[in-house]
Amino acid sequence: MIEVRNLVKEFKTEEGTFRAIDDISFKVKRGEIFGVIGLSGAGKSTLVRCINRLEEPTRGDILVDGKSIINLSEKELRSARKDMGMIFQHFNLFMQKTVAENIAYPLEISSKDKGEIEKRVEELLNFIDLREKKNSYPSELSGGQKQRVAIARAIATNPSILLSDEGTSALDPANTESVLNLLKKIVKEFNMTIVMITHQMEVAKEICDRIAVMQNGKIIEENETKELFRNPKSSVTRSFIKNLEDEVEEGYVNSDDYKGDVLRLSYADDNYDKPILSKCVKKFDIDVSILSGNINKLNISSVGYLTVQILGKEEERVKAIEYLRENNVSVEVL
Ligand SMILES: Nc1ncnc2c1ncn2[C@@H]1O[C@H](COP(=O)(O)OP(=O)(O)OP(=O)(O)O)[C@@H](O)[C@H]1O
Ligand SMILES: [Mg+2]
Incomplete structure (x- = not known):
């Protein structure tokens, strides 16, 4: 595709x-959601801007359904662009136009007749589940609602690709x-192909079939989403996954899920590098596993947090907690 x-x-x-962009090659199949992740400056936006020809590539080729979109006449380029919708971080809606007028815009410039436009706008408003906001202005909508309107506008002319x-x-x-659910619905109902540029690994994980990781203008790793998570090869990918795991675990640690005690430990910076926890394991008859910790927070506030599970007999666990407290570790039993 x-x-x-x-x-x-x-x-x-x-x-x-x-x-x-430094010599990039990849293929995306019809109906696939292809993710491109990478740090700021990796070249992600430049890549999508080349795909829809907002940027003129210096070299190389881009084919859509086997047909090159590089050496097209103005007219051919316009029609190729009609086959690609695009959405942006900041929605780019027309603030002076209503929701319905925003969605109608691409249909108007492709000179559809009035009745046809009205019908299509109604259809799209239903599809994005915002019929009641038809006559509202973008400033009256939430961010998610704005993006749903932007999506409706992007797919109004039935493109086969959404960037x-x-x-x-x-x-x-x-x-x-709500936006991810809408994108999934678009793929399911219209078999559209989506290229998702994101620096949010949780977004890529939830929605993409395959993910390419970019660094310094190159794709340094590409794989099916599950495989990429199971077996990340580059350090960039590993750090994206690690950040995600920290966030998820912080949010989801539930003490009922574990035997023994789940503790949240806060270390003041002056004892962070002392091996208090390992001493504690040696001193008492307990096992400790680290569930999550956040080094980033450490750098900012010079306090380290660690969520750990301790297993062992109750009296040993109580003694261990006392010992940690005696050593200036603040212990919260979750
Ligand atoms: N028009 C331009 N002229 C010169 N350099 C540019 C231009 N556009 C982009 N660049 C450079 O190309 C590199 C890639 O930029 P790009 O916007 O594609 O990154 P990105 O991966 O989308 O980053 P972000 O996550 O911050 O959006 C950056 O170093 C940027 O400074
Ligand atoms: Mg960008």
């Missing part, structure tokens, strides 16, 4: 030539969920 071959994009800057550049990055978890 989409095939990118040896794509290179260079920018001329005052300091010389900067290569933002999302950080489409959920500005949303809270609940709104992210």
